[in-house]
Amino acid sequence: MSHAPHSPLPVGHYAYDEVDRTFLKQRVAQFRDQVERRISGALTEEEFKPLRLMNGLYLQLHAYMLRVAIPYGILNSGQMRALAQIAQRYDRDYGHFTTRQNIQFNWIRLEDTPDILALLAHADMHAIQTSGNCIRNVTADQFAGAAADEVLDPRVHAEILRQWSTLHPEFTFLPRKFKIAISGSPQDRVAARFHDIGLMARNGENGRPVFEVYVGGGLGRTPIVGVKLRDDLPEEDLIAYLEAILRVYNEFGRRDNIYKARIKILVQALGVDEFRDRVNAEFVAMDRARYRLDEGIVAAIRARFGVPDFDPAGQAAEKLAQQRKADRAFDFWVRTNTHAHKQPGYVSVTISCKPAGGIPGDVTSSQMNLLADLADQLSFGELRITHLQNVVLGHVRQDKLYGLWQTLEQNGLGTANVGFITDIVACPGLDYCALANARSIPIAQKLSERFASPDLQREIGPMRLNISGCINACGHHHAGHIGILGVDKRGEEAFQITLGGAADQDTVSIGQIIGAAMSEDETVDAIARIIDTYLARRTAGEQFIETCRRLGTAPFKDAAYATA
Incomplete structure (x- = not known):
């Protein structure tokens, strides 16, 4: 494979300056001192907890877990x-890629953490604001800029939001x-209406971009679809308006009950x-200039991101067409794992981190x-992490795709399942998390194996299957066409099935629980019967979510519990 030409700035990734780097070095030195005091006993765990959480360090079931920030998914x-x-x-x-486009390391020793943070700082990375009651990592479209x-x-505005929100006093x-x-x-492509604030760009009346602003969305114990607060926010007012929203939330949000504390x-x-009136009043009263x-x-x-030095398209499209015609498996991968690019002769490639029987998001x-x-x-030194736990190469010439696919196939990364039933989103669950009720990983692996056949996946068509190990919904099960929720059933791990969720369509919806919790193997069999029911009762060209909305959940519930 040939090397792509390099730009003066790192393409696609915001270039840190010495102010950024000095700050990170100081933060590492500060935390190193805090860790030493914890190990020596000068700090109790209760005193140390808020300090470690400010640096993305959690204490899980078996070890410390470090969550590293990947701002808007770009690295x-x-x-x-x-x-x-x-x-x-x-x-x-x-490592484990997460639904906030971050990465988690699950087996970290406390005494190693300062050295890890120093290594990250050297690479212009950190773990700040990946935990705690703060503005978390801003997520963005994985195909941003392409x-x-x-x-x-949106990378430009996500970076502006990162700078505005990081350590905002x-x-x-x-x-x-x-x-x-x-x-x-x-x-x-970001599940905007399931966020505390979701921003969707569109062209305004004067041809300049404006933002639709959604607020109050979220999953977890109380899943809610966000409501539209504005549909015409000018670019120049983005920070001021978000500041107004945060001020209203900070003043009136509840602090007496953790389950009632979210902005939703x-x-x-x-x-x-x-709520809109209060935000507008704050917005009007502030010094907007x-x-x-x-x-x-x-x-x-924008200039700090660099610009790819694209090669002329030449005969790239024609060569790709010939290769697709000659290799059916490659053609299927191109159809499922590539996305249209604004530059002629190029595509964006989604690399699946969900091989058959694999652990979703683990690399x-x-x-x-x-x-x-x-x-x-192949992609100017740039990668993107998706909120669906995959990896994207943003700018690949079409005539390089065949060689890329062959390399990925040889290294367990060539699975052609993006957007299909085995492209499962799952949290780490009870294998690691102290909050979980059930393990997400084994059931994800069993479902991945059950539906591994490419022909079967193609027959089923587009499908989102999400798994959470507890009601906190880190696997976004409410947003899956099929969702699985781990619960504790009289001291045993069990799973509830939800149907009809969707996060990326015009009609956003929350999945509904269809019945009592079942064992792991019963749940896998029940989902297989749900899929069989869909295949038997769909109309021509109808996707699962459309069939589910047309028929309702009753026939799928009957199938799920037919022999349970």
């Missing part, structure tokens, strides 16, 4: 190699954690009209190093 090849080094040296040779249907490049101790997602396209509860309690995003600021941030250190090499060779 360069050097950063991926740094993550591989952490996996190999400090963990058990793998998608053919893009109105604006007013929003460091919110009533509860706060999550923002931004899409640069009218096509929702406040919006429901006040009603969307009153201080927050205004003028064109110069936006252009300066070994050798695979990370391979992905870094492929990014250097």
Whole structure:
């Protein structure tokens, strides 16, 4: 494979300056001192807990877990190699990509954490605000800056939001954690309406981009679809308006009950009209000139990303067409795992981290190093992590796809299942998490094996299957066409099935529980019967979610419990 030309700046990834790097070095030194005091006994666990959480360090069932921030899912090849080094040296040779486009390491020793953070800082990375009651990692469209249907490049605005929100003095101790997602396209690829704030770009009346602003969405114990607060927010008012929303939440959000503390509860309690009025009052009263995003600021941030030096398209499309015609398996992979690019002769490639029988989102250190090499060779040194726990190469020439696919196939990363039933989203569950009721990983593996046949997946068609190990819904089970929720049933692990959820369509919906919890094997069999019912009762061209909405859940419930 040939090497792509390099740009002066790292392509697709925001370039840190010395201010950023000095800050991270100081933060590492501060935490090193805190860890030493914890180990010596000068700090109790209760005193240390808020300090470690501010640096993304959790205490799980068996070890510490470190969650590393990947802002808006973008990283360069050097950063991926740094993550591989952490996996190999400090963990058990793998990392887990999460639904916030971050990565978790599940077997970290406390005494190693400062050295890990120093390694991250050297690679212009950190673990700040991956935990705690603060504004978490802002997530963005995995095809940002490349998608053919893009109105604006959301990486630029996600970076602006990152700079605004990181260690914001007013929003460091919110009533509860706060999550923002931004899409640069009218096509929702970020589950915008399941976020505390969701931003969707579209063209305004004057031809300039504006944002639709959704607020009060979320999953967990009380799943709620966010409501539209504005549909015409100008780019220059983005920070001011979000500041107004956060101020209202920070003032009126509940702090007396952790289960009632999210902004979704406040919006429901006040009603969307009153909440909007309070936000507008705050927005009008603030010094908006201080927050205004003028064109110069936006252009300066955009320039820090670098621009790919694309080769002319030449005969790339024609060569790809010939290769697809000659190899059926390759053709299927291209259809499922590539996305239209705005640059002629290029596509974006989604690399599935969900092989048959594999653990969703887990990637070994050798695979990370391979992905870094492929990014250097084929995608200007840039990678993206998706909120669906896969990896994207954003800019691949069409005539390089066949060689890429062959390399991925040889290294367990060539699965052609993106958007299909085995492209499962799952949290780590009870294998690691102290909050979980059931293990997510084994049932994900069994379902992946049950539906591994490419022909069967193609027959089923587009499908989202999500698994959470507890009601906190880290696997976003409510948003799956089929969702699985782990519960405790008289001291035993069991699973409830939900149907009809959707996060990325015009009609966003929350999956509904169809019946009593079942054992792991009973749940796998029940889902197989649900799929059989769909295949038998769908109309021509109808996808599962459409059949489910047309028929309702009753026939699927009958099938699920037919022999349970």
